Amino acid sequence: MSTITEEKTGAMHSVRSFLRAREIPVAGALVALVIITTIINPRFLSPQSLKDLMLNATIVIILAVGQALVIITRNVDLSVGSILGLVAFGTGTLFDVFAGIPIPLVFLAGMVFGGVLGAINGLLVTAAKVPALVITLGTMYIYRGVLTSWAGSKQYFSGDNPREFGALSVDTVFGLPIITLVAIAVVIAVGFFMRAVRSGRDLYAIGSDPDAARLFGLAVSKRVLAAFVANGALVGLAGVLYTSRYNSVGALTGSGLELDVVAAVVVGGVAISGGTGTVVGAAIGAVLLSTITGALTATRVDKFWQQAIVGVLILSAIIVDRIVSVRNARKLRVSEARDV
Amino acid sequence: MATREVPTVPAASSGSAQLSSASGASAQPQSVLTLTGAAKTFGPVVALADGTIDIRPGEIHALVGENGAGKSTLVKILAGVHSPDAGEFVVGGEHVAFRSPADSKAAGISVIYQEPTLFPDLTVAENIFIGRQPTGRGGIINRREMRRQARELFATLGVPIDPDRIAEGLSIADQQIIEIAKAISLDARVLVMDEPTAALSGVEVERLFTVARGLRDKGAGILFISHRFEEVFALCDRITVMRDGRYVSVHDTAAATVPGIVKEMVGRELGALFPKVVAPVGDTVLSVTGLSRLGVFTDIGFEVKAGEIVALSGLVGAGRTEVARAVFGIDKYDAGTVHLDGKPLPARSPQASITAGIGFVPEDRRKQGLVMDLSVARNATLTLRKSLARFGLISGARERRLAEEWSARLQVKTGSQDYAVSTLSGGNQQKVVLAKWLATEPRLLIVDEPTRGIDVGTKAEVHRLLSDLAGRGIAILMISSELPEVLGMADRILVMHEGRISAEYSREEATAELVMHAATSAQEVAR
Amino acid sequence: MSETLTASIVKSRSAIGKRLIGHDAVIIYVLIAVVIVSCLTVRYFASTLTVGFLLIQVIPILLLALPMALVIISGEIDLSVASIAGLTSAVMGVLWRDSGWDIVTVMVASVFVGVVCGAFNGFLITTLGLPSLAVTIGTLALFRGLALVVIGDQKVANFPKELNIFVLSKIGATGIPVVMIFVILIIAFFAILLHFTPFGRGLYALGYSTEAASFVGIRVGHAKFWLFIATGTVAGLVGVFLTLRLASAGPDNGTGMELSVIAAVLLGGVSIFGGKGSIPGVIGGVLLIGVLTYSLRLAKVPETALIIVTGSLLVISVVAPSVTAWAKERIRLSRVHKVVQGSSTLGSTHA
Amino acid sequence: GGDDGGGGGGEGGGDLTMAFLPKQLNNPYTDVVLGGGEDGAEEAGFTSSVLGPLEASASAQIPFIEQATQEGTKVIVIAANDPDAVGPSLSAAREAGAKIVAFDSDTNPDYRDIFISQVVAKDVALIQLEIISEQIGGAGDIAILSATATASNQNEWIKFMEEELESNADYADINLVAKVYGDDDADKSFQETQGLLSSYPNLKGIISPTTVGIAAAAKYLSTSDYKGKVALTGLGLPNEMREFVKDGTVVEFALWDPAQLGYVAAFAGKALVDGDITGEEGDSFEAGELGTIEVGENGVAIVGPPTRFNADNIDDYDF
Numbered sequence A: 001m002s003t004i005t006e007e008k009t010g011a012m013h014s015v016r017s018f019l020r021a022r023e024i025p026v027a028g029a030l031v032a033l034v035i036i037t038t039i040i041n042p043r044f045l046s047p048q049s050l051k052d053l054m055l056n057a058t059i060v061i062i063l064a065v066g067q068a069l070v071i072i073t074r075n076v077d078l079s080v081g082s083i084l085g086l087v088a089f090g091t092g093t094l095f096d097v098f099a100g101i102p103i104p105l106v107f108l109a110g111m112v113f114g115g116v117l118g119a120i121n122g123l124l125v126t127a128a129k130v131p132a133l134v135i136t137l138g139t140m141y142i143y144r145g146v147l148t149s150w151a152g153s154k155q156y157f158s159g160d161n162p163r164e165f166g167a168l169s170v171d172t173v174f175g176l177p178i179i180t181l182v183a184i185a186v187v188i189a190v191g192f193f194m195r196a197v198r199s200g201r202d203l204y205a206i207g208s209d210p211d212a213a214r215l216f217g218l219a220v221s222k223r224v225l226a227a228f229v230a231n232g233a234l235v236g237l238a239g240v241l242y243t244s245r246y247n248s249v250g251a252l253t254g255s256g257l258e259l260d261v262v263a264a265v266v267v268g269g270v271a272i273s274g275g276t277g278t279v280v281g282a283a284i285g286a287v288l289l290s291t292i293t294g295a296l297t298a299t300r301v302d303k304f305w306q307q308a309i310v311g312v313l314i315l316s317a318i319i320v321d322r323i324v325s326v327r328n329a330r331k332l333r334v335s336e337a338r339d340v
Numbered sequence B: 001m002a003t004r005e006v007p008t009v010p011a012a013s014s015g016s017a018q019l020s021s022a023s024g025a026s027a028q029p030q031s032v033l034t035l036t037g038a039a040k041t042f043g044p045v046v047a048l049a050d051g052t053i054d055i056r057p058g059e060i061h062a063l064v065g066e067n068g069a070g071k072s073t074l075v076k077i078l079a080g081v082h083s084p085d086a087g088e089f090v091v092g093g094e095h096v097a098f099r100s101p102a103d104s105k106a107a108g109i110s111v112i113y114q115e116p117t118l119f120p121d122l123t124v125a126e127n128i129f130i131g132r133q134p135t136g137r138g139g140i141i142n143r144r145e146m147r148r149q150a151r152e153l154f155a156t157l158g159v160p161i162d163p164d165r166i167a168e169g170l171s172i173a174d175q176q177i178i179e180i181a182k183a184i185s186l187d188a189r190v191l192v193m194d195e196p197t198a199a200l201s202g203v204e205v206e207r208l209f210t211v212a213r214g215l216r217d218k219g220a221g222i223l224f225i226s227h228r229f230e231e232v233f234a235l236c237d238r239i240t241v242m243r244d245g246r247y248v249s250v251h252d253t254a255a256a257t258v259p260g261i262v263k264e265m266v267g268r269e270l271g272a273l274f275p276k277v278v279a280p281v282g283d284t285v286l287s288v289t290g291l292s293r294l295g296v297f298t299d300i301g302f303e304v305k306a307g308e309i310v311a312l313s314g315l316v317g318a319g320r321t322e323v324a325r326a327v328f329g330i331d332k333y334d335a336g337t338v339h340l341d342g343k344p345l346p347a348r349s350p351q352a353s354i355t356a357g358i359g360f361v362p363e364d365r366r367k368q369g370l371v372m373d374l375s376v377a378r379n380a381t382l383t384l385r386k387s388l389a390r391f392g393l394i395s396g397a398r399e400r401r402l403a404e405e406w407s408a409r410l411q412v413k414t415g416s417q418d419y420a421v422s423t424l425s426g427g428n429q430q431k432v433v434l435a436k437w438l439a440t441e442p443r444l445l446i447v448d449e450p451t452r453g454i455d456v457g458t459k460a461e462v463h464r465l466l467s468d469l470a471g472r473g474i475a476i477l478m479i480s481s482e483l484p485e486v487l488g489m490a491d492r493i494l495v496m497h498e499g500r501i502s503a504e505y506s507r508e509e510a511t512a513e514l515v516m517h518a519a520t521s522a523q524e525v526a527r
Numbered sequence C: 001m002s003e004t005l006t007a008s009i010v011k012s013r014s015a016i017g018k019r020l021i022g023h024d025a026v027i028i029y030v031l032i033a034v035v036i037v038s039c040l041t042v043r044y045f046a047s048t049l050t051v052g053f054l055l056i057q058v059i060p061i062l063l064l065a066l067p068m069a070l071v072i073i074s075g076e077i078d079l080s081v082a083s084i085a086g087l088t089s090a091v092m093g094v095l096w097r098d099s100g101w102d103i104v105t106v107m108v109a110s111v112f113v114g115v116v117c118g119a120f121n122g123f124l125i126t127t128l129g130l131p132s133l134a135v136t137i138g139t140l141a142l143f144r145g146l147a148l149v150v151i152g153d154q155k156v157a158n159f160p161k162e163l164n165i166f167v168l169s170k171i172g173a174t175g176i177p178v179v180m181i182f183v184i185l186i187i188a189f190f191a192i193l194l195h196f197t198p199f200g201r202g203l204y205a206l207g208y209s210t211e212a213a214s215f216v217g218i219r220v221g222h223a224k225f226w227l228f229i230a231t232g233t234v235a236g237l238v239g240v241f242l243t244l245r246l247a248s249a250g251p252d253n254g255t256g257m258e259l260s261v262i263a264a265v266l267l268g269g270v271s272i273f274g275g276k277g278s279i280p281g282v283i284g285g286v287l288l289i290g291v292l293t294y295s296l297r298l299a300k301v302p303e304t305a306l307i308i309v310t311g312s313l314l315v316i317s318v319v320a321p322s323v324t325a326w327a328k329e330r331i332r333l334s335r336v337h338k339v340v341q342g343s344s345t346l347g348s349t350h351a
Numbered sequence D: 001g002g003d004d005g006g007g008g009g010g011e012g013g014g015d016l017t018m019a020f021l022p023k024q025l026n027n028p029y030t031d032v033v034l035g036g037g038e039d040g041a042e043e044a045g046f047t048s049s050v051l052g053p054l055e056a057s058a059s060a061q062i063p064f065i066e067q068a069t070q071e072g073t074k075v076i077v078i079a080a081n082d083p084d085a086v087g088p089s090l091s092a093a094r095e096a097g098a099k100i101v102a103f104d105s106d107t108n109p110d111y112r113d114i115f116i117s118q119v120v121a122k123d124v125a126l127i128q129l130e131i132i133s134e135q136i137g138g139a140g141d142i143a144i145l146s147a148t149a150t151a152s153n154q155n156e157w158i159k160f161m162e163e164e165l166e167s168n169a170d171y172a173d174i175n176l177v178a179k180v181y182g183d184d185d186a187d188k189s190f191q192e193t194q195g196l197l198s199s200y201p202n203l204k205g206i207i208s209p210t211t212v213g214i215a216a217a218a219k220y221l222s223t224s225d226y227k228g229k230v231a232l233t234g235l236g237l238p239n240e241m242r243e244f245v246k247d248g249t250v251v252e253f254a255l256w257d258p259a260q261l262g263y264v265a266a267f268a269g270k271a272l273v274d275g276d277i278t279g280e281e282g283d284s285f286e287a288g289e290l291g292t293i294e295v296g297e298n299g300v301a302i303v304g305p306p307t308r309f310n311a312d313n314i315d316d317y318d319f
């Protein structure tokens, strides 16, 4: 049996990795959804509504990518909603206080701000060695509290921001809104990093078995901290884009977002217990969840049914994912028996 | 990064450069690694009081000692997992204080831990090369190259493991082999192996030895820990003995004798290792017929009678554990029947098996035998949950009394009944597992690798225990990869090969040759 | 020497000793401290009104925290409780409005809805073996959605007056709500189940390691399934309680409560990884948040500051132990060092 | 933040205290109302405090009613998130001797002494219909973007609009095709607007009788192709709408002066405490500079007529 030939396993490998690709089912679901909706209501793919779909997906895509980084390391960040709120309001404040501040600088500031907030989570998790779910549940409240006391009833309206900033979420480059292009760039960059760079693979190893990673000498704390910071920075980016996209930012901006994001990531096939899944999958999950709402309105489904249907969608995504992985396991067992 | 943190030779690569020079100047070899008077305590437990070891380039150095002697703790100090509370540590002539395993690795030390530590979600190949995958330009990982190198490694170890398979669900044996591949692929100047052979059977062990000798001849220093003396004496150049966390002595193997070493280890003379008394055989307790499970085992049929010890022998991967799991009800089976005392046993129900009177000491102590974070007391009484309850309510006092009684009977060495079992040494953990099953007073006891990673002293105890149990009319089904154990303890021996029972021998007719042949021959042909 | 050292320290940490310095104990001390301080410093706090209002306010969280604690100890989580309560409330409203059944039947039927929801969670998680965090995020949306489907944007308010009077009625002059009697019974049930039954023992075991648990015959799936039934049932009761207490059934009752419940449970010393935790601790956690919020509001502390307090409590409760542990370790080492050095000189001469 | 729970910070059980319980803190509209309220309270000789939840939900309001009760507040001025849910605790408060003034959004009449309404509900409904009708030339599909599905004031206005569309011949060619709910949440309102436009191709106009909703809808229109094609009106705050009026997304919208609402509510509270009124129909009380206010049928008092805001006058207002 030790005479397994190069090309044979090469083939087996590609087949397996395809079967193992957890994002396949989600992507399929998305396509199906769009097709069906369009059949019922052709205007669903009209330029304007298509643009809206992309714009709606943009922000949650970025959030999902960041969250995926954290979840893959067998952690989670529930404070993203509050972080986004803080950054968004901060952005509004920047434009208010420093009129005519260069927009790139605002993006930088937003990502740094988010990164710092993420770092606080990361440090608590790694230094104090306590579960991320508890810590970030705590910081979710704390950050929100800070924001509400900071913002009070003050709100910044799109009118308060420079035209060209708002334009980011209106103007399109070959059909794609600028901020959506940003999101796509993020997905590609992070996705590549996670697949083909050592430190990216480390994140998978850590999520797969943190203790083994520690014994083996991977820089666990460093990597996990990095994941939280990266997530924070991405949330920061999303926060700035949010300000450009929506009419007003204030004390409640982004509240309740955390579970949606985690849902998107899970739907995208990232195992909540870490170690498996891809950011591309997470991104697709995000698009799926943000599209379903639009699709339901477009097909004039009774609004009362919409949330229920979203729930069903999340569940079926998890179930399908499960079925796929079970199938792989059985394949393994059989091939195992052959190897013996 | 490591170079900054560790005041010593930077990386493994340059380390191997040094090796040649070291072996060149092998006239009077100066040590590549010395640890002196290292101490480590965990809360109240003194794991290591005086860890002292000295490894030369180009030697294989054995470290022996009873369970709980502190071997693994010493290893973890070498590995940078624990930082010693006291003692001095010199690598390649320079004092070092490792702050993390990374430091140790950077200093050219590569370690195989007692318990396999793989990443279940990653492929076998990635498990081996994680953190140092072969990269092309721009630090991009070259997977094809990674697979090739992995396949080469397995070729040298002569095992057919698919590098693209994820590690999830590999048998302990396969896991251990991957650990070995990982360790040797680092071509470090010091290779530390904590009971690498515990899960392996003859063939794999031989291959491992060949590899180890190869590394030694290239000038690496190897620390080898094992409870099997035949291995120690076959492989090693020097032997360091430890007892109760303290260094006792170091010998050249040539000048050492087994009894001498054992005496130093246990601090007393030992009785027979296989105190098997032939017990009167009663009527059939367990009878299995036509048991099959796709891809794992086929048409398994056998009986175990009261007072009888039946050994299930064979190579690792033969499917013995799967049979046991199926009988006990952990796994399902596709066909066949299991009867206990003539009554059919429902499939897939461990609870039913337990109430019917089966005890099962599983092969993987850490994952299956014990709840590692739970206290000794709780573990020891876990099997008694139901019988402990009066009117559905458990009395903490009785629970405690039972726990103390049984861990006393098996002489479990622990600071307190309230400590997590995870803090016990391998051997003592195994005793807790036995304790909790004996407490149920079973009719049939299935033991899978009962003495894996257990020192001679304890081993003899365990064997005596099994023999007593048989004497008291309990039927025992013993899975073991250790031939001497099988031959020494069993009344009957069933040999499994590729999921089938390939032969059966009585105690009288069985010989090492017969059993090995039945376990391997067919396979040898195939290869 | 190792024996003597061991012995000396073991004495200092007898089982009882452990219990008195355990996490849950600490929480309860803090709770008592907060109550005393509030009574002394916060105007209006020391009054029977407080008892009544406070208890009524915390009852939903308190109830939900009990089964949640067991679920988390068993290594799972249930984010859908608040939605189940919402759905129950909606169903109760619709039944009362349309079915013409008497109120008791309606209440029983509504609670049964909770049971079914729990069973649904349990089925997905144990039978299909799906991760509970993911599943219950899904059912969080699903059940809330169904609540909307059932009752739409209406509200049903014409419940029998005497019932919502009963819900708010107090035991004599004590100010303690009558419903607390039922709550206490439920608390007792879960406390005994967790701490004094084989089932409870099993929960701790499988919380740490389902595999090892299954090897001693604990029916993991079976046990977890019943836990989710339990959360569902209690969530159903809470739904009914909220409906009567608000005298109004709607789709949005209890929205967002899930995270407050989990926060309280974790504050009470239950380990999110499973295997650790106790009912007294959990109750302490719930009351601590409740009392603190209540008295700070009376003290005119801004709402926004209250959120920060809750969050900080949670963070501190998990960070503090590891900090103190770290400190203890430092001290211990400095002591142990001497002992060991003294004894290891002999060994080192061998080198 | 100005109006946290601490704002006003009234300390004093025996003396004259008044607690304002808005639907939710940190809401710009609410702030204007409360601003008026606190002035009113001061003129009326009351120490006032603001208590309220951060998110607008019925159950969240209750602890604050109970707190006010426990502090022995004389007057509770509340904008109910749910007309019935606040009932039991308001009754408890009354037993403890507090007078209940509902404002902005009414409770179930059993639970309060008097309701101060911005304007005649019908007027508000009609003026919005008028404006939209003018803008779409009296014919075409329109939709309504409301707040929460349970908000009593919203539902009342919508009811009137529907009746008027039925009865009034001028509106014969206008048909209301959809009602959607943005829950007074910017994003949700924003997306609901999108939904409307994508699923109702020939929608001519949108009415949003809530300040959050109209602002979000305006933002969406101003950034989409529908800008200028689809008319939008409703109830908005000049400060929030200014931009959109300037850029032509919105031609005209309506509102009353929220400050007056709180102001009057405060005086109504005083009148109740002094026993000048009981909230019966026909009662009347002095509301400072706003003169005498009549109490109408089932205890509803009206403040004043709605105002129209457009490019010409919007800069005259700052709230």
Ligand SMILES: Nc1ncnc2c1ncn2[C@@H]1O[C@H](COP(=O)(O)OP(=O)(O)OP(=O)(O)O)[C@@H](O)[C@H]1O
Pocket (backbone or CB within 6 Å): B042, B043, B045, B046, B047, B048, B065, B066, B067, B068, B069, B070, B071, B072, B073, B074, B114, B422, B423, B424, B425, B426, B427, B428, B453, B454, B455
């Ligand atoms: N993390 C820990 N916490 C507490 N005590 C520990 C810990 N690790 C080891 N010990 C204790 O230290 C002693 C030595 O353990 P160690 O594992 O080094 O023994 P060993 O020689 O490897 O035994 P075995 O041959 O069974 O593996 C044991 O008594 C054990 O109980």
Ligand SMILES: Nc1ncnc2c1ncn2[C@@H]1O[C@H](COP(=O)(O)OP(=O)(O)OP(=O)(O)O)[C@@H](O)[C@H]1O
Pocket (backbone or CB within 6 Å): A333, A336, A337, A340, B168, B169, B170, B171, B172, B173, B174, B199, B296, B314, B315, B316, B317, B318, B319, B320, B321, B322, B363, B479, B481
């Ligand atoms: N959990 C598992 N999932 C998939 N395959 C497994 C699993 N455990 C074992 N196998 C495979 O099933 C076969 C039987 O392995 P197993 O280790 O049980 O044999 P064994 O004779 O019990 O060896 P040993 O008991 O010495 O480890 C091997 O091919 C092994 O790789």
Ligand SMILES: [Mg+2]
Pocket (backbone or CB within 6 Å): B071, B072, B073, B114, B194, B426
């Ligand atoms: Mg060991």
Ligand SMILES: [Mg+2]
Pocket (backbone or CB within 6 Å): B320, B321, B322, B363, B448
């Ligand atoms: Mg086995």
